[in-house]
């Protein structure tokens with residue numbers, strides 16, 4: 547009995563401390579996507595699925611499209627990143643990943659350097675410069691939202707909380723192992739969808755600042771499954787919220803831009 551009581555306060559304090567130390571939500575407010583925006587997103591989806599997929603670009607035409615779009619998105623993304631005083635390194639290296647043969651794009655850090663990579667098959671699958679601009683701007687949003695850093699903190703906190711809970715239940719190393727697994731996956735899954743929507747909000751603004759039409763660009767997400775290829779399990783497609791909600795987020799953000807409503811910090 548004494549043992550149980552003496553062991554209890556430490557994990558409880560750890561859990562409370564971790565929950566207050568880890569920021570779970572988005573940095574910026576997500577726009578309200580209800581009503582008219584959802585209806586309009588549904589209409590855009592129906593339209594996109596009725597029209598045939600765009601003709602696949604040749605590899606050289608895809609290279610030309612990327613070379614045209616990339617400098618403009620890089621400039622607009624960097625300006626947004628600096629203006630918001632995010633504290634991150636705003637100088638992103640954006641390039642084509644020539645090893646990647648599925649349709650995909652991603653943001654990550656390589657030796658501390660933020661990088662955005664996009665595959666040639668994805669660019670070949672786009673119907674306009676606006677679509678490439680939107681995909682790149684969305685990835686830039688992951689940097690500005692500090693999603694990699696936040697997810698790492700959450701996975702770590704989830705693992706520690708899971709371990710601490712297992713510690714309350716018992717000292718068996720099996721229980722700790724199971725607890726850590728549960729905690730880690732819960733931290734990764736719960737928040738990723740709001741991060742994707744935050745990236746869509748930031749990406750809409752960056753694509754617009756770069757001189758592209760973000761609503762045209764978001765049509766990339768309204769394509770039929772058949773037109774997407776096999777990249778289903780990876781970043782740009784990965785744990786994403788329903789595509790219709792993403793398109794509604796783009797429409798709602800564009801309405802904010804038109805109404806000269808700036809980004810607001812989330813509470």
Ligand SMILES: [Zn+2]
Nearest residue numbers: 742745781782
């Ligand atoms: Zn994403």
